[in-house]
Amino acid sequence: LFESVIYGKFTSAKYIDAILDFSGCDAGFGYGGSVVLRWQGLTRWKFMYYLEGYRTERSFKYPARDGRDLLLRQVDYEVKGALTTGLVFSDFNKNASMTQSLFYLLNSSEACSKTGSLQQLLEWNQVDLNGDRNPDLQAIVKSGVYLRRGATPKAPCDGQLFTGPSRNYTLEYTFDGAQFMPTKATREMITELLKDNPNFLGPID
Numbered sequence: 001l002f003e004s005v006i007y008g009k010f011t012s013a014k015y016i017d018a019i020l021d022f023s024g025c026d027a028g029f030g031y032g033g034s035v036v037l038r039w040q041g042l043t044r045w046k047f048m049y050y051l052e053g054y055r056t057e058r059s060f061k062y063p064a065r066d067g068r069d070l071l072l073r074q075v076d077y078e079v080k081g082a083l084t085t086g087l088v089f090s091d092f093n094k095n096a097s098m099t100q101s102l103f104y105l106l107n108s109s110e111a112c113s114k115t116g117s118l119q120q121l122l123e124w125n126q127v128d129l130n131g132d133r134n135p136d137l138q139a140i141v142k143s144g145v146y147l148r149r150g151a152t153p154k155a156p157c158d159g160q161l162f163t164g165p166s167r168n169y170t171l172e173y174t175f176d177g178a179q180f181m182p183t184k185a186t187r188e189m190i191t192e193l194l195k196d197n198p199n200f201l202g203p204i205d
Helices: 184-196
Strands: 002-008 017-022 033-040 044-052 059-063 069-079 082-091 097-107 115-127 136-149 160-163 167-175 180-182
Touching: 002 059, 002 069, 082 115, 097 136, 136 184, 167 184, 180 184
Parallel strands: none
Antiparallel strands: 002 017, 017 033, 033 044, 059 069, 069 082, 082 097, 097 115, 115 136, 136 160, 136 167, 167 180
16 A cells, blocks of 8 residues: 555646555565556546655655646665665656755764764755745754764674764755755855764755
């Protein structure tokens, strides 16, 4: 069974589509994927395509200039204990290809490294930042670093984590119907964030 469904005009401004999010459909890694359907006639849905590994359970629709809907979604993937979290913007007129990555965060606390990054996406929401009655984006990011003490070469995951001071950063991006742009205050905040923890990945401009 699917985990969630999103309705919108993703593939064309003329049609209603449904994006069904499934877990465990990907035979390779078990990450799941999404099925894109288009409403045909009065009684049936037409299968458009399947997106392997593309999860949509945490996402927001944004209106494009041509009358379609674009999708901003949260992505999470873990490799050897290092968890990467990001916000990615997709265009379904191009088979959901990524049109813009806003940022990526790294939490390496489970990767058994002596030092590392503690970054977390606390929340993200649609807000109207510029009063144009269209949704923009506000995200709250927590960022810090850690030091692991007591670990040995034979047991690198042992020991205790000591965390340094962490800070919450409120990042805001305006949306113009095609792409997101960080506000001036956000560009300044990202510069400060990078000084504290260089593992933040994302365009400043």
